[in-house]
Amino acid sequence: MLNKLTAIIRKDTALRFEGRSELLFFLILPLIFTFLIGGGLPAAGGGGDNRLLVPVADEDGSPRSAALLAALADGDVVRPEAMSRAEAEALLADEDAAAALIIPAGFGAALSADGLAAGQEAAVTLLVSPTSNVAPAIEGEVNRAVSALARPLLVARNATEGVAAVRPFADETARAAFFAAALAAAEAEAAPPARVVTEVAAGGNAYDQRAQASAGQLITWVFIPLLGASGLFVYERLMGTLRRLLTTPTRKSTFLLGAIGSQYLAALAQMAILVLFGVLVMRVPWGRDPVALIVVLATFGLAGVALGTALGTFVKTEGQASNLSIMLGMAMALLGGAWWPMELFPAGLQQIVRVLPTTWAMSALTDITMRGQGVADILPEAGVLLAFAAAFFLVGLWRFRYE
């Protein structure tokens, strides 16, 4: 039986890779997608500075607006670049930037002693692209910079208003003098100590777009060809080789095991390459718990190839198998959280997509790469993936016909 299995696996592998174009989908495109979506390219115009470009139109030109620009630059997330409003809007429109900051004329005046006393409001405009996945990070940085700029002013204003409430000033001049002295003192103060510290649960890593892309693209690009295994059954059926097998002493289970085995082994090899690429190029911590990783990838592969087997008993032509595997693979990857974090989904949808194997696979891979979890933690996901595999195999066996 082992000889027959080996022969079938060798034949199917040769069939699959007989054209060089298979390498496009097996290797080249998955690597390109992982690299691009994971942010592998250097940022535009940064000269090695990979922080996110944020065009800033400083229409005020005051020391306060310059201070805001400096506060924004004083971080490791964004790279502000001063330019005109038209240039900033053009960069945004061309999707060369995810957000642009406009500091309007009058910004500095509103933050002066007179402006604050008169109750003037300082405002900046943050233009964001609604489809960008990095815009929230930029918004957070703008908030931080604005808070840093406003803090001494707020302290001085609070002090002045507080004092005015309990010991009213003699006149506006006295109030202004008090505010000026308070502001000078507040600006001279050292930066306040951190009042919030962030830690990642269970010693995992902070969210990393590279880890999300590496895991998500692995699921997408491995799952589609596994579903495409359905095409193999159609091919054999149409070529009549399955019927011919009846004349040989080969059992149905041997043939099925061989056909599935070749796809499964290829998927394992593909996953190994993508994991290695993730480790070596994208610096994703795949190797934190190798046993957990092997368990997840092995069970995910089984669920995928089982679904492909079941699908193969429904489709009638190779074209149908190819089209369906692409559509189902992409849709299930997207809905399983492989392209975007699951938290972005509406609550109801988060529950519905638990019927997909991709959801459980992505959850387990996130546990390993980001949450720092081990074998014991991913066993529930692995169990569900095995259950999926069993269910799909049963459907495949039940519906399998030689003709």
Place this chain on the structure above:
Amino acid sequence: MMNKILTIMWKDVRVLFGDWATVALIIAGPLVLALGLGLVTGGFGADDGLAISRIPVLVVDQDGGPIATALRDVLTSDDLSDLLAPEALADADAARARVADGEAAAAIIIPPGFSDSFLPDAMTGDMPAAVAAQVVADPGAPIGAAVVRGIVEEFTARVATSVAGVRLGLTQLATSGAVPPSELAAVGQQLGEGAFGDTTNAAAASLIRIDRQSVTTTGGDDFNALAYFAPSMALLFLMYAVTLGARTLLAERREGTLPRMLAAPVSAGQVLGGKVGGIFLGGFMQLSALILLTTLLFQLNWGNPLIVLLLVVAAALAATGWGLLIAAAAANAGQVTSLGMAVTLLFGILGGSFVPLENAWPALDALSRITPNRWALDGFTALASGETAAVLMPVAALLVMAVVLFAVAALIFRRRQGALLTA
């Protein structure tokens, strides 16, 4: 003559749309993916019941002081009830474990001494060492965790600023002699009461307003994610639809049906015209069907119908050019399918169909200009915002692309596939 070309065109279109799996891929596929991407980017707004879920956050108050209580009040306030789903827990380790399991986006642990560390020593006026609140983040929920951290940081910054204001006011009063030392404690008490009355008043705590505007070409703040993802997904699968059509050129040669057509009273030009027209018509119908479906199902406004038609024709022509080029370069029908899918996916990622690649390598942006996806998407998003004039450039670019690709494909066909119409 036209009848013969139209007959061949119509036959190819019937073959393309006659297979339910193909229709599922090129029509249902983009619809499902556009809907999915629209859902995860939260672009459908809150009124249709598809808004992003509330962020699950666990709160462990080990301090019990007034500032910790004020923080808990903020987290459970009506203002944040649409954003957060807080749950009080007594055990910090249990909270950490639940975050580690992905059950909550974050846990806020308020340690003992948190409230007292904001208040200066009553005798010396010195500030004690800061006791920081801990935000335990789930890396699998980066946005939720960042939002929670932002809320806690804003709250603590507001309290710290109020305390600093009190201290500074008192110091100024003392050093200027405006308040005698004997009254300082009482004045400090008054200042403190006034300042802490403001800790939940966001307006008082903010000097600089950040006016956030969604820059969308689909109408200001009423951004509908489908207006971006529907055309982007439709264009992604348009490329695949035309390669399926182009595949028939080589498939029919392999099966000998092309030479057999020549046995009928049709010229080679009519056969090729019909085949190329069929590829174009298939793409045109796929794109048009998606526009109609999204208009009917989701009330999506694509813009001026005549200009939409012009753009669809231009996009289908450019995509047909790519389909022909792939067919010309491929050795057999199988290669057309493989190369076609590869080009479809590459053009999809370059054109921003999967994730926006803003802020990336400039060469990547330049590269995206060779894709019909990029130009057509620019045109559709401009159209949806009513900027009709802005469509001219994409239409012109798509037509130029079509002409160039048709010419190159014809040259390659002449050199490599001269026997296209012969067995």
